[in-house]
Amino acid sequence: MAEYAQAKRSDLPEGGSLSPHRLMLLVTVVQKGKGTFFSDYLQTFDANLQICVVGTGTARDDLVEFLGLKDNLRSVIFSIVREDRLDEIFQALEERFVTVNRNTGIAFTVPLSSVIGKLSYAFLSNERRLVKEDE
Amino acid sequence: MEQSYELVFCVINAGFSETVMTAARKAGAGGGTILKGRGTAGRAAEELFNIKIQPEKEIVMLLVPAEIKDAVLRSIYDSAGLDRESHGIAFTLPVERTLGLNQAPAKEAAPEEKKTSKLNRTSKNGQ
Secondary structure, eight states: OHHHHHHHHHHSOTTSOOSSSOEEEEEEEEETTOHHHHHHHHHTTTOOOEEEEEEEEOOOOHHHHHTTOOOOEEEEEEEEEEGGGHHHHHHHHHHHHHHTSTTOOEEEEEEOOOOOOHHHHHHHHTOGGGSOTTO | OOOOEEEEEEEEETTOHHHHHHHHHHTTOOOEEEEEEEOOOOHHHHHHHTOOOOSEEEEEEEEEEGGGHHHHHHHHHHHHSTTSTTOOEEEEEEOOEEESOOSSOTTTOOHHHHTSOTTOBOOSTTO
16 A cells, blocks of 8 residues: 555656646635625635635724724635636735725635545536546 | 745634633734634543543634744643643644735834735735
């Protein structure tokens, strides 16, 4: 088994990766209630897997808190996206943060180090060419 | 030079997120986001390490400048580590791109950096 793993590893190209596109975990934090909008929007950028959860923001704004106006609930969206689409995704998010999210919201990416399964990779990267018609 | 960030993930027992935030702020971190979760640890592992896993968990996600990452982790470990009531486990992940962050945390921001737009986009950090 170890020999097999070693042999496969030796087959890897110089970059150490067999996948055509690097995948990233994109985390987007927006106001609660905007999660569905942003996850639908991100789906148009080939993000097939998205998980949207509710979170609580902890940023301090003492005056707002004192006045009881603090609205600290957030929607946190975890999406898997292709690295080559990040430029357009960030540009689009930047625009939507201004127009839809009251000029707030953050987004950041964390690289995925590995994925197992061709079909899983094809799904995550929305790479339809990797899926044969009979599969 | 572009500011590089790290994502600090801290998993703690429910109700201790404020302890983590206080510790992180002490080390210079800004805001964070708290998520609710449910922990699952094997019974054998619980017995081996003598750690009781409380199912209700909170996850604190903090985006911090890379240069204060170690200080934030140390501070969290000291006040909410595994030997504390919060049973905290903290780790960091590399962040490559960010959007919507102030260029520096409130505590250490230089005056000219504070004036920059909230929507400054950083390119791939460290590249």
